[in-house]
Amino acid sequence: xxxxxxxxxxxxxxxxxxxxxxxxxxxxxxxxxxxxxxxxxxxxxxxxxxxxxxxxxxxxxxxxxxxxxxxxxxxxxxxxxxxxxxxxxxxxxxxxxxxxxxxxxxxxxxxxxxxxxxxxxxxxxxxxxxxxxxxxxxxxxxxxxxxxxxxxxxxxxxxxxxxxxxxxxxxxxxxxxxxxxxxxxxxxxxxxxxxxxxxxxxxxxxxxxxxxxxxxxxxxxxxxxxxxxxxxxxxxxxxxxxxxxxxxxxxxxxxxxxxxxxxxxxxxxxxxxxxxxxxxxxxxxxxxxxxxx
Amino acid sequence: xxxxxxxxxxxxxxxxxxxxxxxxxxxxxxxxxxxxxxxxxxxxxxxxxxxxxxxxxxxxxxxxxxxxxxxxxxxxxxxxxxxxxxxxxxxxxxxxxxxxxxxxxxxxxxxxxxxxxxxxxxxxxxxxxxxxxxxxxxxxxxxxxxxxxxxxxxxxxxxxxxxxxxxxxxxxxxxxxxxxxxxxxxxxxxxxxxxxxxxxxxxxxxxxxxxxxxxxxxxxxxxxxxxxxxxxxxxxxxxxxxxxxxxxxxxxxxxxxxxxxxxxxxxxxxxxxxxxxxxxxxxxxxxxxxxxxxxxx
Numbered sequence: 001x002x003x004x005x006x007x008x009x010x011x012x013x014x015x016x017x018x019x020x021x022x023x024x025x026x027x028x029x030x031x032x033x034x035x036x037x038x039x040x041x042x043x044x045x046x047x048x049x050x051x052x053x054x055x056x057x058x059x060x061x062x063x064x065x066x067x068x069x070x071x072x073x074x075x076x077x078x079x080x081x082x083x084x085x086x087x088x089x090x091x092x093x094x095x096x097x098x099x100x101x102x103x104x105x106x107x108x109x110x111x112x113x114x115x116x117x118x119x120x121x122x123x124x125x126x127x128x129x130x131x132x133x134x135x136x137x138x139x140x141x142x143x144x145x146x147x148x149x150x151x152x153x154x155x156x157x158x159x160x161x162x163x164x165x166x167x168x169x170x171x172x173x174x175x176x177x178x179x180x181x182x183x184x185x186x187x188x189x190x191x192x193x194x195x196x197x198x199x200x201x202x203x204x205x206x207x208x209x210x211x212x213x214x215x216x217x218x219x220x221x222x223x224x225x226x227x228x229x230x231x232x233x234x235x236x237x238x239x240x241x242x243x244x245x246x247x248x249x250x251x252x253x254x255x256x257x258x259x260x261x262x263x264x265x266x267x268x269x270x271x272x273x274x275x276x277x278x279x280x281x282x283x284x285x286x287x288x289x290x291x292x293x
Numbered sequence: 294x295x296x297x298x299x300x301x302x303x304x305x306x307x308x309x310x311x312x313x314x315x316x317x318x319x320x321x322x323x324x325x326x327x328x329x330x331x332x333x334x335x336x337x338x339x340x341x342x343x344x345x346x347x348x349x350x351x352x353x354x355x356x357x358x359x360x361x362x363x364x365x366x367x368x369x370x371x372x373x374x375x376x377x378x379x380x381x382x383x384x385x386x387x388x389x390x391x392x393x394x395x396x397x398x399x400x401x402x403x404x405x406x407x408x409x410x411x412x413x414x415x416x417x418x419x420x421x422x423x424x425x426x427x428x429x430x431x432x433x434x435x436x437x438x439x440x441x442x443x444x445x446x447x448x449x450x451x452x453x454x455x456x457x458x459x460x461x462x463x464x465x466x467x468x469x470x471x472x473x474x475x476x477x478x479x480x481x482x483x484x485x486x487x488x489x490x491x492x493x494x495x496x497x498x499x500x501x502x503x504x505x506x507x508x509x510x511x512x513x514x515x516x517x518x519x520x521x522x523x524x525x526x527x528x529x530x531x532x533x534x535x536x537x538x539x540x541x542x543x544x545x546x547x548x549x550x551x552x553x554x555x556x557x558x559x560x561x562x563x564x565x566x567x568x569x570x571x572x573x574x575x576x577x578x579x580x581x582x583x584x585x586x587x588x589x590x
Binding site for chain 1: 311313314315316317319320322325326329330331333335388391392394396399409410414416417418419421422424425426428429431434435436465522523525526527528529532543546550556559560563566567570574
């Protein structure tokens with residue numbers, strides 16, 4: 001079976017096929033397909049472009065551009081409530097990032113290396129947050145906190161976000177851990193390292209790029225998360241997305257454009273960072289977000 | 294002797310290791326069990342609970358919340374959510390397929406950049422994106438203006454506050470979940486298969502339906518599940534793009550917990566949503582099992 005598949009999977013077969021196809025279709029370029037794709041990209045970026053453009057509007061309108069101004073950015077900086085929310089969001093993201101990375105990395109290591117029944121059960125539990133819609137997770141977390149008599153606050157958002165993020169870290173890192181050669185750990189132990197030392201001095205450094213990348217990714221995801229934060233937040237400075245939600249609901253405010261633009265820029269920067277980190281360490285141990293695995 | 298000692302050492306080491314890896318797994322697993330599994334159980338328990346006079350939830354066994362689900366007002370919302378989610382899936386498939394196809398087969402060396410250009414905006418804040426989309430689709434927005442200029446719409450055509458607006462929001466929100474698995478499937482597709490279809494005198498349409506589409510069916514099913522899950526539970530799109538007649542089950546749940554304070558009913562609705570999605574997931578898993586079994590044969 002593998003033998004049969006090999007020729008088509010190896011590289012040399014492809015250029016030949018491609019050159020033939022180009023010859024065959026030279027007269028029929030996929031114009032329709034390219035047009036549809038171009039249209040898709042236009043509609044994909046239009047809303048983002050509108051938000052960014054009108055954040056620099058000197059008028060209050062969302063349809064008429066009056067001229068360039070930083071008015072709404074100034075309004076945001078002087079909006080104490082928004083700034084407090086920004087602080088809350090940053091704190092939540094940092095704590096959730098730290099907590100979920102520690103728990104998630106340990107879980108990924110354990111899941112890959114531990115082949116017991118407990119291991120497969122843990123693997124199943126880990127999948128639950130990924131297949132549960134956010135609104136269900138949100139409702140469930142809120143009920144749990146209320147049921148335990150815990151007042152909703154920034155702290156409860158942190159706990160809920162950690163719960164939700166552990167799975168992401170584990171999923172991202174699991175394939176990385178599986179790709180590591182366990183014999184390297186064995187070698188370290190043959191050289192006198194204890195098991196824990198082998199993990200600390202050999203395995204974790206090898207995972208570092210992927211761990212850092214997943215940490216950045218989690219920070220961005222938690223910072224942008226709305227649904228879970230919405231259900232678990234208290235009234236003390238609410239996370240920024242929750243604040244934005246109430247602002248959007250109660251009439252359009254151009255300040256939202258400025259905040260939104262800053263958040264978009266921040267997310268893009270973080271994602272770029274997450275993709276770039278593995279390169280800093282050379283090509284090994286990268287993070288393949290784009291392959292969709 | 295030396296050999297014996299060696300082997301006993303490795304065996305001991307193996308047992309030690311497995312114990313250590315269990316310790317590694319434990320904190321995360323216990324955390325998720327305590328916070329998530331327990332809370333999901335609590336939702337199920339509260340769905341048959343009651344409330345006291347102050348509206349605080351009480352444990353008990355009372356089916357009024359569950360029975361209320363049969364109320365036509367709720368079944369209508371459930372049916373609408375289901376319809377919107379299915380329509381969203383269909384539109385996502387129709388939109389995502391040509392895009393993924395074009396990038397995978399004609400993207401050349403820009404493939405990765407193009408896919409990155411699709412994925413990165415989806416990491417941007419969901420609310421801000423939806424808000425921008427609602428501005429674009431508003432009565433004075435660029436889309437309706439362009440349609441009017443092209444003579445495809447008149448002054449009374451609206452997108453916002455209609456079902457079309459809600460579905461447009463859901464599509465915009467989740468189409469990336471369709472593109473990525475489709476792109477992955479199309480990337481793996483051997484171009485010479487398409488060539489073979491052509492060589493056997495299959496026209497482009499026949500080749501597409503008999504060769505390309507079946508070869509990428511798994512990517513498409515994965516995409517359908519990935520879009521259906523969040524679309525069915527979404528409440529932001531209906532809130533921002535729809536009116537009171539377009540509310541979805543997510544809006545009802547939100548309402549029961551924040552405005553209505555009817556927690557048993559809210560929990561029952563949540564369980565219902567979860568049930569619908571679990572049935573969908575189960576069907577999908579059975580399907581992929583079958584596919585895998587067929588592939589192995």
